[in-house]
Amino acid sequence: MSLAPVSKKIVAFGSNQVFLPKFTVALIRTPNLSPYQAKFRVPLNFSKYDLRDYLYHAYNVKVYSIHSLVKQLPLRDTVKQPRHWFRPENEKYMTVEMEKPFVWPEDPESWEPWGRKERDASIVQSRAAQGVKSPRDQRVDARTLRLQALDLLNKSPEPNVKKWERRRTPQMLNHELLPAKNFASLRLPDPKPAEAAKPASQ
Numbered sequence: 001m002s003l004a005p006v007s008k009k010i011v012a013f014g015s016n017q018v019f020l021p022k023f024t025v026a027l028i029r030t031p032n033l034s035p036y037q038a039k040f041r042v043p044l045n046f047s048k049y050d051l052r053d054y055l056y057h058a059y060n061v062k063v064y065s066i067h068s069l070v071k072q073l074p075l076r077d078t079v080k081q082p083r084h085w086f087r088p089e090n091e092k093y094m095t096v097e098m099e100k101p102f103v104w105p106e107d108p109e110s111w112e113p114w115g116r117k118e119r120d121a122s123i124v125q126s127r128a129a130q131g132v133k134s135p136r137d138q139r140v141d142a143r144t145l146r147l148q149a150l151d152l153l154n155k156s157p158e159p160n161v162k163k164w165e166r167r168r169t170p171q172m173l174n175h176e177l178l179p180a181k182n183f184a185s186l187r188l189p190d191p192k193p194a195e196a197a198k199p200a201s202q
Contacts, residue, residue: 013053025054028093035101044070044092051094063096079132 023046028039042051048066055061073088111117127134133141 013056021054025051029104031104033095035103036098037095038098038102039093039095042092042094044090046092046094048094051096055096062099064099065097067095069093069095 023043025046026041028041030037030039033039040051048068051066052063055063069092071091071093073090075085075087077084077086124134
């Protein structure tokens with residue numbers, strides 16, 4: 001007796017039921033990917049099977065293949081503890097290939113109903129109260145400092161500096177010793193001979 005051929009792929013799902021999940025799965029906006037692909041940020045202990053089961057049972061989304069990536073974050077410090085370097089916890093991302101395409105909706109013409117202006121104003125006020133500059137102000141300060149450093153490097157020495165170079169103590173300058181005549185003005189004058197004692201008046 002021959003068995004009937006299987007026309008559909010059998011997909012096995014996990015049997016562990018989760019009603020109140022304690023993890024967070026974030027969908028990342030990636031305009032460079034295909035509409036049939038989606039990228040998620042998942043916990044480090046999340047497996048490919050966990051994401052597949054989660055998407056199917058929570059959103060009825062079927063996926064074919066999943067690629068995972070663990071990203072190591074660079075060293076950093078904090079404003080409260082500068083120069084106390086540490087490495088944040090790694091981040092895990094998964095890219096899935098879906099059965100149906102998904103296209104991100106267009107941004108609204110106005111964010112006023114969501115109170116974006118009030119939110120931005122509160123962030124600026126909070127940073128000003130804490131003495132923390134915004135990322136834009138930090139970039140402006142860094143650009144200004146870089147331009148000042150370039151001006152200092154390209155600036156010609158002042159006349160007083162050149163004069164001091166000619167009269168400073170003997171040392172190697174351009175792999176040559178300065179002539180001794182340049183340092184004649186630095187020598188102390190010879191002490192004058194003591195005047196002869198005057199004879200005592202009678």
